[in-house]
Amino acid sequence: MLPNHFYRHGEVVIVGGEEPRPGLPAERLPGAMKCLVDFANANDGINELHKAAILHFAFAYYHPYFDGNGRTAWLFHLWYLVQQGYPAALFTSFSRYIAENKDAYYKAYERVERNALISGYTDVTPFLFYFCNGVYNRLQVDAVPPKTDLEVYQTALAEGKITEKERLLWEYVLSAYGAEEFTTKQLEKDFRNAAYATIRTFVMKFHEMGLLTARKAGNRVFYRVGGTSDGRPNESKRRTL
Missing domain, CATH: 1.10.10.10 (Winged helix-like DNA-binding domain superfamily/Winged helix DNA-binding domain)
Structure with a gap:
């Protein structure tokens, strides 16, 4: 990154789904990331598990850095859950869940994008559905430290x-x-x-x-x-x- 730049200064193409897609335009990142941080810190009464997934989605969707966005999105996700009183999240292998079924993860993003093209409104419900069914539900049966x-x-x-x-x-x-x-x-x-x-x-x-x-x-x-x-x-x- 350039000096005095918190985020990437150029454009990126995100691969992993059926078709590559561009990240958020670089000039929009400072404003978008400020809104995201404000949202993370807001006491708005949204279900903590849902909000953590929304933060994860937005960070990876914006793709504010040239590299390391996926792992940083996971860390952001974990950070929020821990702040909200879910310390066991630190011992949960979220990365393993997504690695086992990457297709479902990427398809959830694609559904959000396709719906937005039709409605003109970004509805993250498909991503929340993926997380609730493909990740959070598994926490009830998988091994975690005592x-x-x-x-x-x-x-x-x-x-x-x-x-x-x-x-x-x-x-x-x-x-x-x-x-x-x-x-x-x-x-x-x-x-x-x-x-x-x-x-x-x-x-x-x-x-x-x-x-x-x-x-x-x-x-x-x-x-x-x-x-x-x-x-x-x-x-x-x-x-x-």
Whole structure:
């Protein structure tokens, strides 16, 4: 991006659905993003789960950056849910759900666009329907860490044992990798905003707290959220939200 620009200064083409589509024109981004942030902070009485999905939709639809919009949309989604009292969302593999059925995710966007062409009005109902049925409903049966893990994280955060950078790294790991394994080098490359020493300290600290497990393969160590050290799901950590 250019100096003094918060968002992209050029146009982008978004691929993934049946047909590529342009992101919001660059000159409209500052105003649109301000409205989106104001909406996120407004106390408007909208159902929190629905509003989180709307924020996700709008951010990805605007595509304010040249790269990383999808993952940032997930982080925005998670941030809002946590602010509204859903800390378990930090332990939910939203990214895995979308990876398992990307077609439905992209088709939900396309339905919104097609309806808007006909009506002249942007109605995000198809995207909300996708999230309620394809993601939120699954939270009732999928494995998530138990309350004790949430308490470990929240206590460490409240006591100042987790830095702001480590908090951002944790939210990124949950959003970007979900239940998938990753290495410190991979996290450094993907996150792109932390030195390797910071990454290393983060994974070691969260491993010691029991929030990350490790699996050694040759000279490499693979980390993941939850589970057991050999990568198999830990059945004792299953609970219903």
